[in-house]
Amino acid sequence: MSDLRSKFLEVYSVLKSELLNDPAFEFTDVSRQWVDRMLDYNVPGGKLNRGLSVIDSLKLLKDGRELTDDEIFHASAVGWCIEWLQAYFLVLDDIMDSSHTRRGQPCWFRLPKIGMIAVNDGILLRNHIPRVLKKHFRGRPYYVDLLDLFNEVEFQTAHGQLIDLITTHEGEKDLSKYSLALHRRIVQYKTAYYSFYLPVACALLMAGEDLESHVDVKNILIEMGTYFQVQDDYLDCFGDPKVIGKVGTDIQDFKCSWVVVKALELSNEEQKKLLHENYGKDDQICIEKVKELYKVLDIQGVFLEYESSSYQKLTKSIESHSSKAVQAVLKSFLAKIYKRQK
């Protein structure tokens, strides 16, 4: 484990212990144990990319000089707030999607004696964020901007989730609702803001920057987040299950995936009919028919083209940015995701 990662994980223990002793609530032993277990189960088990990238970004914004212990601690605390936000979204998303597993273990609400109490646990996760921010940032000049930022990004994510839910779950399965424009809108709001923009925006605030003067940075990161989700959709269908760590289910789940949206766009009437008849059915024969059509339409080739043209566009936008430090942040994000296999 890298030094940074282990320092980051130490901060998790500090924050957890502060939350479990928050004077705003008188914990009973049982409730303290509940929250303790809930946090350990849901918060630190992911890849931690979002949280760690706050520290990386802050360092790059400081022209690469070593961060002080105080800077590392505070960047970690904000990074953990993003991980907490993610945990909150995932706990509730799994309930709404009736999912069974997450990160290789049963979804939290599937555990015995949890069930719908998980809804409130999601809320607790969300409520921990302003507690952490208040404790560690209340006196800083950018405290109110940090609160506004988290509030705005959460608002956007919840609305992205709304159009995803309406599209995927509401009423009869109707593929004709799916389009590239809808896909882009879902992805941008549901994923890109909190996964890509938020970590960098936090680092910018900590570096004393004003977010209003960085709209271009936001746009580039949203673009990158969209590209990241297209990869995710692609890997769900074409990735190696051994590498990505799960067997994709977007086809049977009737997901508004970039893959099916692209296939619809490229299909003739007959092929569209095949998609309408077979997409979203949990039946191996239907799934195979859809995959066969993806082969015929050369979706893999279309993806490779999309990938390289996205990369070129992003690189160009990044290089036209006036600050070398900001360029370095954006390039490090892009390098982490370009041509990823998982």
Next chain:
Amino acid sequence: MSDLRSKFLEVYSVLKSELLNDPAFEFTDVSRQWVDRMLDYNVPGGKLNRGLSVIDSLKLLKDGRELTDDEIFHASAVGWCIEWLQAYFLVLDDIMDSSHTRRGQPCWFRLPKIGMIAVNDGILLRNHIPRVLKKHFRGRPYYVDLLDLFNEVEFQTAHGQLIDLITTHEGEKDLSKYSLALHRRIVQYKTAYYSFYLPVACALLMAGEDLESHVDVKNILIEMGTYFQVQDDYLDCFGDPKVIGKVGTDIQDFKCSWVVVKALELSNEEQKKLLHENYGKDDQICIEKVKELYKVLDIQGVFLEYESSSYQKLTKSIESHSSKAVQAVLKSFLAKIYKRQK
């Protein structure tokens, strides 16, 4: 309808329309209609006491002078934030309690095509609050205190809900977990902070006061909120269904109600056994046995005594407060709830 109430309802329309056109999200027609309908169904249908009391309290804090239109609008906006907060809690609480009706209509998640999307709708309601606050209070000196206040009160409410959920739903029904101390803790955190303290705290901030110097006001309001919930528990069992508008179900729902907690305290071993055997069963014979025991223990008499001693204690605390304006706010709250029949 009083003039104030109709002005308050006008502000609802303004806020709703701002939210449905929030530039932070690109609404589709379908998602805008969804949120519109969801708000109308869940937000304005209650008694609006919490929201309206912000305006009343602010007026009393200004020594009773008429508020300007701007003051009324802003107090209403904050008042609606509390109503939004309440709607958020109720939408999610009904899911967690598997409830069927709320305010005389089906619970939101019970409607066709809603289901678990209601979890995200609860989240949206919650997310609307900081949007309203940002739009209308961003420049004001107490903006950050308002954000902190809402965050802290939501944190407390969610933790009150946690101990309520753990106590009521987790594991086997075990009456021996119930005590006056647990009841007080649940009520204080789950209800009193957001229903009693929050409206007055908002008014204090708007009147330019500092919340740190009003801890005594908080304590009195928490005490009042506890008394209010004890009334609620009492009325669930002994109130007139025609007056309270519903038939109580706390006995069969195994609720940690003041009534059962008091009965446990006053019972001998044999009576305790009867409670353990019959409380929390959805069976008319069991319910009657419990009610019969309440009669034997004279819970109604015990309640009347509790009520008058609470009233005296509260009045004494209020009258020892140094500010006449603050006294007036607290007295108006107490007058609204003392000896209420619904």
